[in-house]
Amino acid sequence: MIIRKEGFKDAAGIRLVHEAAFEQPNEANLVDALREDEAAQPVFGRVAVTDKGEIVGHVLLSRIHIGDISSLALAPVGVLPAWQRKGIGSELIRQVIEDARDAGESHIVVLGHDSYYPQFGFERAIDYGIEPPFPVPPEVFLVLALERNGLRGVSGIVRYSPPFSAV
Ligand SMILES: CC(C)(COP(=O)(O)OP(=O)(O)OC[C@H]1O[C@@H](n2cnc3c(N)ncnc32)[C@H](O)[C@@H]1OP(=O)(O)O)[C@@H](O)C(=O)NCCC(=O)NCCS
Numbered sequence: 001m002i003i004r005k006e007g008f009k010d011a012a013g014i015r016l017v018h019e020a021a022f023e024q025p026n027e028a029n030l031v032d033a034l035r036e037d038e039a040a041q042p043v044f045g046r047v048a049v050t051d052k053g054e055i056v057g058h059v060l061l062s063r064i065h066i067g068d069i070s071s072l073a074l075a076p077v078g079v080l081p082a083w084q085r086k087g088i089g090s091e092l093i094r095q096v097i098e099d100a101r102d103a104g105e106s107h108i109v110v111l112g113h114d115s116y117y118p119q120f121g122f123e124r125a126i127d128y129g130i131e132p133p134f135p136v137p138p139e140v141f142l143v144l145a146l147e148r149n150g151l152r153g154v155s156g157i158v159r160y161s162p163p164f165s166a167v
Contacts, residue, residue: 001088003095006045006058011035013055014047021078026167030076033163034062040161044072044099048079048088056083059092061100064109064164066130067156072100073164074110093120097144106150107143109158114139121145129155 006014011032018028034040040062048057057079064073074096079089097120100108109125110117111132122142125131128151132141145151 001048001050001056003046003048003057003088003091005099006047006060010045010047010055010058014045014058017055017058017080018076018078020080021084022076027076027078030163030167031058031060033166034060034161037161037163039063040163042103044096044103046092046096046099048083048092056080057088057092059089059096061096061108062161064161065159066107066109066154067159069154069156070106071154071158072105072108073158073160074108074112075164090119097146101146105146107145107154110142110144111136111140112142114142117142117144125158131157133157133159 014031015028019025034043044061046059047055049055059077061072061074064071077089077093110122122144124138125141125143126138128143130143
């Protein structure tokens with residue numbers, strides 16, 4: 001199993017991963033739409049690949065804004081059902097976080113389980129005055145600072161790129 005940056009040739013395998021992980025095509029469609037959408041750039045994607053070359057996991061970060069401040073959304077992350085609970089999702093997330101940090105990004109927002117994301121350093125966004133643009137319980141709307149004090153002075157309502165409105 002290796003985890004590497006996604007490439008153009010991975011698109012079909014990535015679709016299969018999300019269609020199976022989410023049991024619907026919405027997230028696979030979101031990935032394709034985010035790659036094409038100017039407002040969503042840059043995107044940072046990583047895939048988990050078996051030694052037989054099968055893509056079994058994928059994660060994507062893409063451009064969003066907190067108020068007028070550039071940020072990133074972590075969405076979606078998916079692992080083929082047969083490969084779940086083996087640490088693949090966590091490793092994908094850890095590595096894509098490093099990609100964003102290396103690129104000089106400052107923070108990442110995620111809508112997800114509060115039992116899963118704190119292990120990577122995600123905290124409640126509302127504690128920083130960062131709010132979702134739709135009603136969700138505060139414990140599932142989370143933010144991660146990629147550098148010390150990376151969230152200082154950052155607050156406001158999150159603005160997703162257009163492809164998210166279809167999900
Ligand atoms: C969520 C997901 C990406 C995690 O990937 P993974 O490789 O299975 O995760 P890891 O092996 O790194 O970590 C396992 C932990 O993830 C958490 N987890 C996995 N699936 C979960 C689920 N459906 N609900 C809540 N927590 C879940 C659990 O804490 C689990 O730990 P445990 O096995 O000790 O209970 C994967 O389960 C998946 O694709 N799920 C379906 C799609 C999805 O819900 N994606 C996330 C929303 S964008």
